[in-house]
Amino acid sequence: MKKTFTVLLLVVAMLAMPFSVYAADETSGSMSVVFEYTAPEPEPDPEPPADPTTYIIEIPATVTNDNIEHIPITASKNTIDEGKMVTVSVDWDKSYDSEGYFNLYKDKGELSEESIRCRVLLYLDDNLTEGVYVDYFETTRDRPLVKFLAGETTPSYGGHIGLKPLVEYSGASSGTYTGTLYFNIQVVDAD
Amino acid sequence: MKSNLLIMAAVALFTAIVLLGGIIVGAMVLNKNDNTNSTPGNSQAVSLDAAPPAAPETISIPGYAQLVMKAGELMQDVELYNPAGNPCYFIISIILPDGTEVYKSGPINAGQKTDVIKLSQPLEAGTYKDAVLKYSTFSSTNDEPMNGANTKFTLEVVE
Numbered sequence: 001m002k003k004t005f006t007v008l009l010l011v012v013a014m015l016a017m018p019f020s021v022y023a024a025d026e027t028s029g030s031m032s033v034v035f036e037y038t039a040p041e042p043e044p045d046p047e048p049p050a051d052p053t054t055y056i057i058e059i060p061a062t063v064t065n066d067n068i069e070h071i072p073i074t075a076s077k078n079t080i081d082e083g084k085m086v087t088v089s090v091d092w093d094k095s096y097d098s099e100g101y102f103n104l105y106k107d108k109g110e111l112s113e114e115s116i117r118c119r120v121l122l123y124l125d126d127n128l129t130e131g132v133y134v135d136y137f138e139t140t141r142d143r144p145l146v147k148f149l150a151g152e153t154t155p156s157y158g159g160h161i162g163l164k165p166l167v168e169y170s171g172a173s174s175g176t177y178t179g180t181l182y183f184n185i186q187v188v189d190a191d
Numbered sequence: 192m193k194s195n196l197l198i199m200a201a202v203a204l205f206t207a208i209v210l211l212g213g214i215i216v217g218a219m220v221l222n223k224n225d226n227t228n229s230t231p232g233n234s235q236a237v238s239l240d241a242a243p244p245a246a247p248e249t250i251s252i253p254g255y256a257q258l259v260m261k262a263g264e265l266m267q268d269v270e271l272y273n274p275a276g277n278p279c280y281f282i283i284s285i286i287l288p289d290g291t292e293v294y295k296s297g298p299i300n301a302g303q304k305t306d307v308i309k310l311s312q313p314l315e316a317g318t319y320k321d322a323v324l325k326y327s328t329f330s331s332t333n334d335e336p337m338n339g340a341n342t343k344f345t346l347e348v349v350e
Contacts, residue, residue, distance in 0.1 A: 052255060052258075053253040053254060054254055054256040056274065057251075057252045059338050060338055061248040061250050061278050061279065061338060062337050063338065074249070076251060080256060081256070091340075091341055094339075178335075180336050182339045183252075183339070183340040185341065185343070186321075186342065187256055187344075
């Protein structure tokens with residue numbers, strides 16, 4: 001038993017002992033490795049697809065009796081050809097009723113539907129002090145509400161409309177009335 | 192006499208301990224009240240700047256001077272899109288100058304575009320001036336119609 005223990009102790013001691021092995025003909029040396037690496041140029045970002053649009057016009061999303069006094073029409077892009085201009089006008093047939101008026105509605109399409117007739121006003125200055133109506137009279141059909149000359153996102157004419165609800169004649173009850181305006185946008189020869 | 196001194200010393204020590212404890216507890220209570228006052232829900236302590244007036248919501252309508260299509264084919268490579276940020280989805284129609292509608296899209300959400308469209312009828316080669324892209328817009332939240340636009344463009348149909 002004691003012998004076995006001794007053997008085991010020796011085995012453990014041998015396994016735990018670090019040892020080195022040397023070749024008979026000992027040589028030593030070193031080697032430097034130099035590797036020139038040129039990282040490839042990072043791939044350039046792919047060209048964004050060509051934007052086929054030549055202009056972007058910002059129209060009001062909705063018209064309600066909360067925002068009718070001043071409705072701006074603006075442009076955020078304009079790359080039309082020189083000598084041209086972008087104009088925006090009211091789509092008369094889709095926006096106005098048979099008498100040439102714009103209407104705001106509450107509960108449209110329901111039995112409780114109510115409406116308020118509105119005049120559509122084009123302001124002639126940026127201070128909104130003068131304006132002309134662009135409804136009812138056929139002579140105002142297709143009258144531009146705003147003009148943007150080539151390359152310009154600031155209007156050369158117009159750009160501000162407003163609605164005047166004729167509440168004194170409507171007899172309508174309180175509430176939120178909404179309406180939908182449609183616009184014609186086109187590129188024409190500049191004035 | 193000696194015992195009186197001892198009693199007085201004990202009372203003084205007790206009083207000092209009580210006072211010190213009172214000061215600590217008082218400070219903790221005051222600190223807690225200060226924290227309570229700074230919580231967002233307390234209107235007495237929080238002064239909120241008035242929210243800036245919301246800018247009027249707008250719809251961006253893309254305009255094209257010209258679109259090119261291939262004659263005699265229904266499938267056309269045409270990119271129509273709804274700019275990101277619009278509060279609505281578009282349904283876009285292409286209408287020839289004579290009023291014929293040759294294409295009507297499905298709903299195109301803000302930020303989405305078409306790559307290929309299918310016309311309802313093949314077109315003959317030619318230049319169609321004053322063709323119309325009709326943008327019907329509907330609220331992304333409740334599908335209610337919103338203001339729309341027609342944009343005129345030149346449709347070039349090539350062999």
